[in-house]
Amino acid sequence: MESLDFLYGTALGRALLRPLVSRPVSKLAGAFLDTALSRPLIPLFVKSCGIDTEAYDLRQIRCFNDFFCRPLKEGRRPIDQDPSSLIAPCDGLLTAVPIREDTVLPVKQSRYSLSRLLGDAELAGGFRNGLCLVFRLCVDHYHRYCYFESGRKGENVFLPGVLHTVRPMALEKTQVFTENCREYTCIETERFGTAVQMEVGAMLVGRIVNEAPWPREVKRGEEKGHFAYGGSTVILLLQKDAAELLPEIREASARGEEFPVRMGQKIGFAIE
Numbered sequence: 001m002e003s004l005d006f007l008y009g010t011a012l013g014r015a016l017l018r019p020l021v022s023r024p025v026s027k028l029a030g031a032f033l034d035t036a037l038s039r040p041l042i043p044l045f046v047k048s049c050g051i052d053t054e055a056y057d058l059r060q061i062r063c064f065n066d067f068f069c070r071p072l073k074e075g076r077r078p079i080d081q082d083p084s085s086l087i088a089p090c091d092g093l094l095t096a097v098p099i100r101e102d103t104v105l106p107v108k109q110s111r112y113s114l115s116r117l118l119g120d121a122e123l124a125g126g127f128r129n130g131l132c133l134v135f136r137l138c139v140d141h142y143h144r145y146c147y148f149e150s151g152r153k154g155e156n157v158f159l160p161g162v163l164h165t166v167r168p169m170a171l172e173k174t175q176v177f178t179e180n181c182r183e184y185t186c187i188e189t190e191r192f193g194t195a196v197q198m199e200v201g202a203m204l205v206g207r208i209v210n211e212a213p214w215p216r217e218v219k220r221g222e223e224k225g226h227f228a229y230g231g232s233t234v235i236l237l238l239q240k241d242a243a244e245l246l247p248e249i250r251e252a253s254a255r256g257e258e259f260p261v262r263m264g265q266k267i268g269f270a271i272e
Helices: 003-007 012-020 023-033 041-049 063-067 116-119 120-124 169-174 247-254
Strands: 085-087 092-100 131-137 143-144 150-151 158-161 183-186 192-200 208-210 215-220 222-228 232-238 241-245 258-263 265-272
Touching: 023 063, 041 063, 092 232, 092 247, 116 120, 183 208, 192 222, 241 247, 247 258
Parallel strands: none
Antiparallel strands: 085 265, 092 131, 092 258, 131 232, 143 222, 150 183, 150 215, 158 183, 183 192, 192 232, 208 222, 241 265
């Protein structure tokens, strides 16, 4: 944490940070983690993060990035199938925040323009007075994610940028979500209306890998993609009166606390 205080909290640190958050540096790091030379990092990573390897299918691990986006064994993330349930699209630490006009307040009272986040003012306008769900993934989380609901997805929209860490210190000091590279798609659903599901890269995340960039029908719980190495974030935008969150999640967010969730678990329900 002291290193982040220096990098984000001092003039010298911010000057040194510029090359670190550039896409070429992130791609270079990602290229190394794609090679067999990175395999010795795996046991160190497992030990430092306390990862339970018994939960995962490790039969096709060739390099560190293979391990980082390792698949779970069958049945380890059951998907809530109640049609009215709103589910978490990934493992992570959830913060739920209201969208006020064109602004949301995700973390540490940092302000984010929704139109800048999406790169589309007209699309952003459709979520006024809606709900923004921010799922922050740490390096020890499961880094695959699914579609939060069944429906018709549109084309993926990729917005390039720099790559900051998504730790709270960085979120407090800079507008990370609107600076980092990100990719999103609109999903037309029956119960939750139009929603946006977005993936945000972070420092040393070489790739956001989405399986289907083109329009098609998708199903709740179907794998949408995965992140390469690094902390990352999934953002879900819901329109006004589309869903209500479980009380424990609403209360945690009101206190400014992140709520731990797992992919597929119920976090709320559709408003009829």
